[in-house]
Amino acid sequence: MRALANLLVDLRSDTFDEAAAAAARGRLAARGFLIEECERDDALCAWIDLAFGGGWSGEAYRSKNLVLSHGGQPRAFVSLAAQGLRYAWLRNEGARPGTGIFGPIGVSADARGNGIGGDLALLGCLRLRELGYERALVPAVGGLQLERFYERALGARVIERIDPMRWWEPRARVVALASGNGSNLQALLDAVARKDLPIDFAAVVVNRSAAYAAQRASVAGVRSVERVLWNRETESRANYDARLLEIVERFEPEGVLLLGWMHLLDEHFVQRFPELLNLHPAYLPHDPRADSVAVPGGGVIPAFRGARAVHDAFAAGTAWIGASVHRVSAETDRGEVLVRRPLACEGRSESELATALRPVEHRITVEAVRLWCFMRERVRVV
Numbered sequence: 001m002r003a004l005a006n007l008l009v010d011l012r013s014d015t016f017d018e019a020a021a022a023a024a025r026g027r028l029a030a031r032g033f034l035i036e037e038c039e040r041d042d043a044l045c046a047w048i049d050l051a052f053g054g055g056w057s058g059e060a061y062r063s064k065n066l067v068l069s070h071g072g073q074p075r076a077f078v079s080l081a082a083q084g085l086r087y088a089w090l091r092n093e094g095a096r097p098g099t100g101i102f103g104p105i106g107v108s109a110d111a112r113g114n115g116i117g118g119d120l121a122l123l124g125c126l127r128l129r130e131l132g133y134e135r136a137l138v139p140a141v142g143g144l145q146l147e148r149f150y151e152r153a154l155g156a157r158v159i160e161r162i163d164p165m166r167w168w169e170p171r172a173r174v175v176a177l178a179s180g181n182g183s184n185l186q187a188l189l190d191a192v193a194r195k196d197l198p199i200d201f202a203a204v205v206v207n208r209s210a211a212y213a214a215q216r217a218s219v220a221g222v223r224s225v226e227r228v229l230w231n232r233e234t235e236s237r238a239n240y241d242a243r244l245l246e247i248v249e250r251f252e253p254e255g256v257l258l259l260g261w262m263h264l265l266d267e268h269f270v271q272r273f274p275e276l277l278n279l280h281p282a283y284l285p286h287d288p289r290a291d292s293v294a295v296p297g298g299g300v301i302p303a304f305r306g307a308r309a310v311h312d313a314f315a316a317g318t319a320w321i322g323a324s325v326h327r328v329s330a331e332t333d334r335g336e337v338l339v340r341r342p343l344a345c346e347g348r349s350e351s352e353l354a355t356a357l358r359p360v361e362h363r364i365t366v367e368a369v370r371l372w373c374f375m376r377e378r379v380r381v382v
Helices: 018-030 042-054 055-061 116-130 144-154 185-195 212-218 237-250 267-272 311-316 350-375
Strands: 002-012 034-039 064-070 073-080 098-105 135-140 156-161 173-178 199-206 226-227 255-258 278-279 292-294 300-302 320-327 337-344
Touching: 002 144, 018 144, 042 073, 042 098, 042 292, 042 300, 042 337, 055 073, 055 098, 055 337, 064 116, 073 116, 073 278, 098 337, 116 135, 116 144, 135 144, 135 350, 173 212, 185 199, 185 212, 185 350, 212 226, 226 300, 237 267, 278 350, 300 311, 311 320, 311 350, 320 350, 337 350
Parallel strands: 098 135, 173 199, 173 255, 199 226, 255 278
Antiparallel strands: 002 135, 002 156, 034 064, 064 073, 073 098, 278 320, 292 300, 320 337
């Protein structure tokens, strides 16, 4: 994981005045770009997921957004004044009164190289100034090239350098629960081996005797591999749930990861482990109350919650499916979405869709757990 930097922009600078705003808008208009502002726009978030991936759409959903469109299609966006983000790098300057969060900012691949990024960044800072902020924090910038872009475009200066590996100590102690093949567990194990993910597997728990996830964990050197099986003929569900809770509690995890875990957890488990993440094979909305979700290119599909999400999406004949990693809440598959990604169905069979979805799941599982690590209360901010 490369080093990051927090940059600060003085919004009181003469750089950010009406003349500068008019000039930037004029240059964009001359290139045929329209500028709009929006909030909680599900269609914008779907485009961001497809164009940029990662957790950006979740940040955009919590922000005001300036969007540049051309030919009726979005080409660039910048998120401003995000609320409710919990990243460790926002705990210093980001918590100061008068400081607004700038970013993320993204320009689609087909619109790069014509200077619109600089104009959009300038308009973003002008909008933050209009909202009453005195400073803009550009957080977690990766690489000198981006730092120099913000220096040139906005007069930004580095105020904090972030060494992720030092911030992440001690590593997060987690327990993973899996029921099947364990390929998503393997993606996490591989990321840990590459020193790209600061988690420590205290245990892997499986609930099926044939679950290959147990062998993957053993080969990777996970200290404890627990087979917690349920014989429905001889044990009540309540007793099994209590036994499962007791076993996981024994490892005192900071977080619990559900990776293809095919057993509905009871309310006591969810309450006991508030840092509980689930991988779900559907494209879920950022609004946990919504029963549908916008997809790239326009249109809306149902939010396929529950144990048969891929089957249900295939049976409904939707043009898109996807995968999401979300926090677990009392209501099934309605917790906060950390990372999600859409996948076009493109005439595939149900089994072909399930196969195509696996690498998507692998990527977003690693991305989501990494983001979760940056949200931990125990992360040291220096």
